[in-house]
Ligand SMILES: Nc1ccn([C@@H]2O[C@H](COP(=O)(O)OP(=O)(O)OP(=O)(O)O)[C@@H](O)[C@H]2O)c(=O)n1
């Protein structure tokens with residue numbers, strides 16, 4: 001039977017979020033974002049081990065109790081998200097090629113356990129894997145900046161457009177090889193699926209909850225606090 005591992009890329013510096021510390025240490029309902037994100041994964045008994053990928057200069061992670069859990073190991077990250085994910089994967093020396101690895105951004109603290117289970121179930125018989133996603137709702141415009149400002153270039157048909165979320169779940173050996181190939185080709189991918197797609201595969205898309213937001217800009221923190229209290233009211237988390 002295949003085992004499930006997780007890699008949590010947490011080596012980013014949060015340029016778009018701003019402030020004087022990385023966004024994973026911003027406080028959300030009394031706890032740093034990293035504590036929420038890790039706890040959501042630790043609550044899933046299916047996951048045997050989590051590789052937490054941190055920036056080399058990170059001195060705050062060690063102070064977070066979820067980081068000290070025996071199922072969590074710390075790994076040094078790289079310059080791009082894909083380098084950090086690869087470092088996490090390569091640290092999982094106990095994983096076999098046909099085991100599964102869930103990659104989940106530390107910046108997504110509101111992951112619902114049921115979404116992970118749906119992703120796991122949907123991919124169970126799959127040779128490749130898949131990711132959580134949700135559909136684009138708004139009318140989409142292609143923009144172009146010119147001498148008279150920002151203008152509409154075209155209206156892009158929204159049918160079939162999806163937002164890629166995490167977790168993204170792939171076979172360990174396939175994901176490792178896909179990321180190594182992207183790196184060897186000098187291609188920077190912003191998610192695991194893109195690396196897998198480059199090899200000609202078509203990852204499965206599993207509809208995920210819209211509250212699984214990524215904290216990217218500072219105002220996302222207030223939105224996350226709102227969704228967290230709504231999840232509590234629904235009994236989705238403690
Ligand atoms: N070299 C990097 C860059 C990003 N990440 C992680 O990848 C996830 C998604 O990246 P993003 O939201 O872009 O985070 P940051 O890189 O921190 O933000 P920014 O791009 O605004 O600097 C985050 O959990 C981040 O910590 C990482 O582990 N290693």
Ligand SMILES: C[C@](O)(CO)[C@H](O)COP(=O)(O)O
Pocket residue numbers: 105163164165166190191192214216
């Ligand atoms: C992986 C990801 O979270 C999918 O939404 C995302 O691609 C990573 O960060 P970015 O904001 O797209 O750079």
